[in-house]
Amino acid sequence: MRQTINGADFRRLIISAAASIEIHKQSINELNVFPVPDGDTGTNMSMTIQSAVTDLKKAEDPTSIAASAMLRGARGNSGVILSLLFRGISKALKGVSECDGVLWAKALQEGVDAAYKAVMKPAEGTILTVARLSAAKAGQAAQENSYFEFVHEAAVEEARVALANTVNQNPVLKKAGVIDAGGKGWLWALEAMLLALRGEDVTISESAPVEPP
16 A cells, blocks of 8 residues: 655646546536536536646646646636645645655645635535545544555545435435536546556546446
């Protein structure tokens, strides 16, 4: 189990997350009913994170590059929230050569804080809810074990639980009988990061074009 990650590892994690969101963007679009059913959440999230990939591949400091590139390329509400989640993460990791589970939990929480500050009236059952509960679980896990992989795995597991519950938290989602689209995108990003951590990077060329939600 991985104890820490460095800048190169972080780059791989983000690139893997970007590939996963790109692969699944149509599935995310099809879930998109809140706040309006415009069917572009997956596309916006993918365009936002893909805007960082080119810069990331040649960056000496991947953390700051990821944040600034995503903010520049943010599309739609979901894209802005995604970029702010990574902005908070990058702020926590700035100037750090290695990140363990304790710091990662703090970084995830800073991402949540940044995203919530940008939303005037946060609604439950959205990507914000999934990110918040996931980060809180990461914080609990970090008190038990400081390994990066242990903490991130806990974050992923909680994100799955939180996402499944979004259909019960939001009346619009409940009426449509679907989970939150942005939350699903965030889960796919977190899962892809865990896969990359384990040497199973998600790549567009090796994966099916679209998988069901």
